[in-house]
Amino acid sequence: MEPKEHIHCLIIGSGPAGYTAAIYAARADLKPVLYQGLQPGGQLTETTDVDNFPGYPDGISGPEMMVQFQKQAERFDTDVRSGWVTKVDFTGPKHLVEIDNGKHVVSADAVIISTGASAKWLGLESEIRLRDAGGGVSACAVCDGFFYRGQEVAIVGGGDTAAEEATYLAKLCKKVHMIVRKDHFRASKAMQHRIEKAENIEVHFNHETVEVLGKDAVEGVRVINNVTKEEQVLDITGFFVAIGHKPNTDIFKGWLDMDETGYIKEVPGTAKTNIPGVFVSGDAADKVYRQAVTAAGTGCMAALDAERYLAAINDEVEAEA
Ligand code: NDP
Secondary structure, three states: OOOOEEEEEEEEOOOOOHHHHHHHHHOOOOOOOOOOOOOOOOOHHOHHHHHHOOOOOOOOHHHHHHHHHHHHHHHHOEEEOOOOEEEOOOOOEEEEEEEEOEEEEEEEEEEEEEEEEOOOOOOHHHHHHHOOOOOOOOHHHHHHHHHOOEEEEEEEOHHHHHHHHOOOOHHHHOOOEEEOOOOOOOOHHHHHHHHHHHOOEEEOEEEEEHHHHHHHOEEEEEEEEEEOOEEEEEOOOOOEOOOEEEOOOHHHOOOOOOOOOOOOOOOOOOOOOOOOEEEEEEHHOOOOOOOOOHHHHHHHHHHHHHHHHHHHHHHHHHHHO
């Protein structure tokens, strides 16, 4: 890869982590360039109202919040560009990054990865339509559960996330239906005990979703027992999908230390990766919290770590001169 441009601080990704890193990096005079990726604004552009980000007492829509993040980053002269990073070479010391399959190649002194993760969806037409319409389909109970207080909801999945979100929802909702495709949970025993203890969670083992019902808002869900082939309609107003997330880290495989599911490992308590000058923030490294506010927090950490790293290499260059 032959670089056509050199960048002091490159940020990849435009969710809360990337923009927060940009705000801090720009204010530290690191002249950040931020590539937005395929989904400018990240996962929050798929959410309706955000009520749990401090500083917005009346709530704000996810897409609107991301416009404000971008404006704040640009106010300090972050160079925000559209473009999709397709390849990296972290052999170093300058890090090479290819954009849009070779349309552009840059080298960077510091790289902050904020590529996030994507929720997995079932892929049903009704599910995606109602999700996009903000009609009661969500992949985040902590973000959206509050809107269904006192109502009946369903959640799909049998792993730790589904179990954790089901118990969260059970505290708010009248009843929670868990739709699990196998005859057993994948979740840990400890999480299973929590489900058993909650009186208002009904687990439907061996069930799969056929269709989410409703034109503009969820009015029910049709499920099928995959053993008996019997169908039934669950009378719900909120439909949650918790079948896993995929971190958007494929292009970094082979360069950065990752866990078995592709989450980038950071040096504990920092945003540093195993490669000097490459930092990570947000959901690309976080399979536990996955909140806008935690992503923003780690974006700040990444920019501060990058600033210290760049100052140290600058000192080295000056000492050699
Ligand atoms: P998992 O991959 O562990 O579980 C996904 C669940 O969704 C499984 O029950 C799976 O079913 C089901 N599923 C997948 N695809 C479909 C589909 N198309 N239709 C219906 N069901 C489907 O993902 P999680 O997000 O739950 O967890 C990810 C990782 O994070 C795990 O390692 C987990 O332990 C960890 N985690 C830990 C927590 C904690 O410790 N507090 C909290 C949350 C997550 P099947 O079993 O049949 O494949």
